[in-house]
Structure formats: C-alpha cells, structure tokens
Amino acid sequence: MRTLNLRIVRGGPGRPATYQTYQVSVDEHLNILDAVQKVWATQDPTLLFRHACHHASCGLCGVRVNGRERLMCLTPIAEFPEGATVTLEPLRNFPWVGDLVVDVKPLMDRMAAIQAPYVRKDELTAGSEEGTRFEDCIECGLCMSACPVVGSDSAYLGPSPLAMIKRLLEEPRGRDIQSLCALAGDAHGAWRCHSVMECVEVCPSNVDPSQAIGWLRRYLILRGRRQLAGAERR
Amino acid sequence: MWIWQALSGILLTVLLVVHMVANHFVVEGGLRTYEDVIHYLSNPFIFALETAFLIVVTSHALMGVRAIILDLGISPAADRRLKAVLVALGAVIVAYAVWLTGSVVLRA
Amino acid sequence: MDRTLSSLPVSEHVARASWWRRAAAWVDLHGRREGWLAFILMRVTGIGLVFYLFLHLTVLSTLARGRQAWDAFIALARSPLFVAFDAVLIFGMLYHGLNGLRVILLGLGVGSRRQAVLFWGAFVLSIVLTAVAVRMILMMG
Structure with missing residues (x-):
C-alpha cells in the first residue's frame, strides 16, 4: 500500500x-x-x-x-x-x-467538421491497404490541452483533428479531398502550428500530431504545385 | 505563409552572416568609420546585397508579427486589414532605409 | 473586433476571452517542457529582433546627420554596456536562426522524436557562439 x-x-x-x-x-x-x-x-x-x-x-x-x-x-x-x-x-x-x-465539445466539433470516421479493420474495403489505423487517436484531448495555440486561437483546428485529416487523406476511400484540403490549408489549419511539440510529448497513444502536420504541409505544397502545373498546361 | 517564412528564414541566415561578416568581422576594430561606411555602400554590388537583406529581413519580421496576431484568432476581414497595414508599413521601412543609404552615398 | 471565423469550428470560450487572456496561453509554463521553452524563446527573440530592426534603422539615421553624429554613436557602441547589449542581440539572432532551422525540419514532419535534443543543441550552440562573438568584440575593441 x-x-x-x-x-x-x-x-x-x-x-x-x-x-x-x-x-x-x-x-x-x-x-x-x-x-x-x-x-x-x-x-x-x-x-x-x-x-x-x-x-x-x-x-x-x-x-x-x-x-x-x-x-x-x-x-x-x-x-x-x-x-x-x-x-x-x-x-x-x-x-x-x-x-x-x-467539456470536450471543441474537440468533438472539430472531429465532426472533418467527418472523422472510426476506421475499423472489418470496414476495410477490397483493395485498400490496412495502413496505420487512426483509431490510434482516442480523442482524449490531451494534445489540445498541451498546445498553447489552441488556447489562443479559437479557430485553430489543433493537433489531433489535423492528424485525423492526415489519416483521411492518406486513405480517402471516396472522401472529398478538396474540402479536407480546404480545412487543413486554412490559415487556422496546418499552417498555424508552431511546432511547440508538446502534443507529441503528451499523447498517450503514439499519434505524433506534429509529424502528421508536417505530412499535411508537404501534401498541400505538392498538391499546390501539381495544380499550378495543371493550370499552365491548360 | 509558413512556407515563405521558412524560405525567407533560410535566406536570412545566409544574408545575415554576409551582413555581419562584411560590416563587423572584416573591419578593423569591428565598427566602420563614417568614410568607411560611405565607401562601403558606394559599391553597387554591396548596395544591392544590403537592399536585398533589408527587404528579406523586413518581410520576415512583418510576417512574424502577422503570425503572432493570427495566433490570437482574428477574423478573415481583420486579417485582410492587418495584411494591408503590414504591407504599407513594410513599404515605408524599405523606402526609408533605401532613401537613407542612397542619400548618404549620393551626398559623398 | 469581429472574431467570428467562418468555415472552421470555433472554441466559443476562447473566442469570448479577452486578447490578453488568450495570449496568456502562450506563457503558461505549468507542466510544459523543452518544446514549449523553444517556442516561447523563439517568440521572445522574434519580437525582440523586430524592435531591434526598428532601432537599427533609427540609429543609422545618424549617417544622414553627418560624421560627428556617427562618431558619437561609434564611441557609444564601444562602451561596456553596449557590449552587453550586443551579447543579448547576438544570442537572440543565433537562437532565432538555429531554432528556426529546427522548426523548419519539425514543421515538415522531420525529426519530431528528436525535438528536445535538437532544441538543446540549438540552445547550447547559440550560447557558445555568443561567447565566441563577445570574445571577438572585446579583442577588437
């Protein structure tokens, strides 16, 4: 005892x-x-x-x-x-x-805006790879609490919602990529992160939101370049 | 905007090192005399380099200010006003500094 | 100020708080570690360097006022107090630059598991290089 x-x-x-x-x-x-x-x-x-x-x-x-x-x-x-x-x-x-x-409403509102799913193994469709299943995130909100930007910017999506967007873009299964990119690409989306890194340190579930936000930025940059190249060809 | 802040930041590390070496490290005693400054700035290449440094440092600084204010969660309309103010401020700073160095060089 | 942000979900209680209360979230060190320290030092040095940019450009206006004004400034710049100011400035520039490189890497998703080590690296290197620079200034002056 x-x-x-x-x-x-x-x-x-x-x-x-x-x-x-x-x-x-x-x-x-x-x-x-x-x-x-x-x-x-x-x-x-x-x-x-x-x-x-x-x-x-x-x-x-x-x-x-x-x-x-x-x-x-x-x-x-x-x-x-x-x-x-x-x-x-x-x-x-x-x-x-x-x-x-x-009240975890701010987190749930964000997840709802992303239309975050619970991706289960039995939901995997033929041809889709298993990948890293994002049920890794248990939506506990620890990262939202540890992030100073969440506390000052009322519209910042925050670590776990951004990590959720990354997960969906990785394996869209018919999702509206355009609107996911609009959420992530907003000034209060992935670009608002200042790499304070506390989200990664407090996550009890190894989600690594910082790494996901970096992935989103690379994705948005490459997508922007592809669109620019496409527009020039036309 | 993050990407421009990153790129200008990388450019700044290079330009700042050049600026510090050119103005302090290679100078005897570490600080230039009045004539020395004018002589230094009269070199068109140096003038162009210092102006480039000025523009990059000013934009990096003002983008940083915008980032801090955006962290407070302002509306898109307020952000547009903020951007207009910061662009005007940046233009004034660059114009002032170019006028200052230019007039000093021309007077000599 | 209008704080409604369209399209994105808003944390109502944060939106209702005064701006200084929201800014206080940045300086709440309770239970935070290296990543936060790196962030707050970045912010403080950044704001400091913006002020320094204005100060620097103001001081350079002595050039327009001729040789005497400039010589007076150079004499001031050689005083011990000014060297202390230089040290703070040089540390600020070095830390902001070195941690800036760290933030670029982390911001692109590289090295997030090594972030604390990278911070201490940037921090210690800034202090060492500041010491070297101060020694050079003292030897020159």
Whole structure:
C-alpha cells in the first residue's frame, strides 16, 4: 500500500477554484485513477471526474497531473514516493464543467467538421491497404490541452483533428479531398502550428500530431504545385 | 505563409552572416568609420546585397508579427486589414532605409 | 473586433476571452517542457529582433546627420554596456536562426522524436557562439 495526498481542483463556472487535499492509501500497482475513485467512494461523493475503461482506450480520464497532461489510468501510483502530494487539475483550453471535468465539445466539433470516421479493420474495403489505423487517436484531448495555440486561437483546428485529416487523406476511400484540403490549408489549419511539440510529448497513444502536420504541409505544397502545373498546361 | 517564412528564414541566415561578416568581422576594430561606411555602400554590388537583406529581413519580421496576431484568432476581414497595414508599413521601412543609404552615398 | 471565423469550428470560450487572456496561453509554463521553452524563446527573440530592426534603422539615421553624429554613436557602441547589449542581440539572432532551422525540419514532419535534443543543441550552440562573438568584440575593441 502507498499513501498519497491528492491535491484536487474543486469548483466550477461561477464558483471559485480551490484545492482540496485528500489522503488516500492504495496498492502501488494501481494507477492514479484508482486512487481518485477510492476518494470518491470513501471520502467525497461530490467529486467530479470522468472515466470509463481503465485501460487507455476510452480517452475520458485526461487531466493534468502535477501540471502535465496525462490519462489518470496510465499514471502509476508507483511513480510517486510514499506520502507525496500529487496535484490534479482539469485540462486546459476546454470549457470547465467542474472539478476535474471539462467539456470536450471543441474537440468533438472539430472531429465532426472533418467527418472523422472510426476506421475499423472489418470496414476495410477490397483493395485498400490496412495502413496505420487512426483509431490510434482516442480523442482524449490531451494534445489540445498541451498546445498553447489552441488556447489562443479559437479557430485553430489543433493537433489531433489535423492528424485525423492526415489519416483521411492518406486513405480517402471516396472522401472529398478538396474540402479536407480546404480545412487543413486554412490559415487556422496546418499552417498555424508552431511546432511547440508538446502534443507529441503528451499523447498517450503514439499519434505524433506534429509529424502528421508536417505530412499535411508537404501534401498541400505538392498538391499546390501539381495544380499550378495543371493550370499552365491548360 | 509558413512556407515563405521558412524560405525567407533560410535566406536570412545566409544574408545575415554576409551582413555581419562584411560590416563587423572584416573591419578593423569591428565598427566602420563614417568614410568607411560611405565607401562601403558606394559599391553597387554591396548596395544591392544590403537592399536585398533589408527587404528579406523586413518581410520576415512583418510576417512574424502577422503570425503572432493570427495566433490570437482574428477574423478573415481583420486579417485582410492587418495584411494591408503590414504591407504599407513594410513599404515605408524599405523606402526609408533605401532613401537613407542612397542619400548618404549620393551626398559623398 | 469581429472574431467570428467562418468555415472552421470555433472554441466559443476562447473566442469570448479577452486578447490578453488568450495570449496568456502562450506563457503558461505549468507542466510544459523543452518544446514549449523553444517556442516561447523563439517568440521572445522574434519580437525582440523586430524592435531591434526598428532601432537599427533609427540609429543609422545618424549617417544622414553627418560624421560627428556617427562618431558619437561609434564611441557609444564601444562602451561596456553596449557590449552587453550586443551579447543579448547576438544570442537572440543565433537562437532565432538555429531554432528556426529546427522548426523548419519539425514543421515538415522531420525529426519530431528528436525535438528536445535538437532544441538543446540549438540552445547550447547559440550560447557558445555568443561567447565566441563577445570574445571577438572585446579583442577588437
């Protein structure tokens, strides 16, 4: 067993943010999510937090652990020494609902605008290659929280939506390439990225949005050149 | 715009090194005397090189300013106004600097 | 200012925030690492260099005012305080240039897994070259 002091942001819109510290003992083989659940079950049933799967596939339990964007289910208790204070705060750049919960609508709106699919193996049509399946992205929003540009430019598409566009352009299957390129090529699309790289560092799922944004830029440049060459020939 | 910022940035690293070497490294004591500056700028090749540097550095700087303001999420209409202001500002800066160096050279 | 952006989905709460609140997102260092440090240094040196460009062009107007004005400026430029200013300027130029090359590579999707190493490389090289340049200035002056 290991005893930790969980220092958790409490409050919500209209209520001032305060820190409340809970002392909790949990098995050191468990994760921070288990500790938070134990606090909720045994000490404070009013604590707001989101979770579902416990194994990094639902993408619901993203918070900031000591300032850094993490999934609570992937943050081992063993990382912290006995008696340590661990600060838990909600994600940045999303509207705050209360305690550890944010409204992920901005991310979902972007994914909807892209018409992001869930590409499953059984959906692969004849002739299409398997490729890197973009269910790699669990839409947890950690990258959106870590990116400073998402916090200042309300229209910036952001790391994971851009990575999603890259994935679709890689394997369009009848998608409207034109409109995907219009989204990615917007001044608030792929070109708005300043390579702050925090998205890559916090992604719990190896998506590498920065690399995807670079891919999109190369794609847009080459496509622009092809179109220019085509126009000249005509 | 990112691509122009990248290309002008690469060009600038070259031009800045030339600018620094020509104006400080090869000069005795590191700073030019008044006559020396005029003599230096009177060379048409140097004048063209320094003007090219001026244009590239000004556009890179103002595109950088636009990038920072765009990061604040402005509307397409505001962006158009911003672009007009920055292009005008850039033109004024280049005109002023060319007038300055040109008049100094001609007066000598 | 009109902040509605057509065609792209907008984060309403960000759009509603004041511009300085939005700009504060750039300087929130909490829980951030090298990539952010590289970005904020890039931004600070960039803004600094824009101001320096204006300053430089203003100072050069002494050329138009003749030899005496220029000589006075050159004398000022040899003062120790000015050398300190030079050091900051040279570091700014070197870092902005070297990290600029890093950002070009990363921005085209090259080397994203090596970004922290590339940052420290650019940072340390900038400091070393600044030290070399300052030594040269002191030896010349």
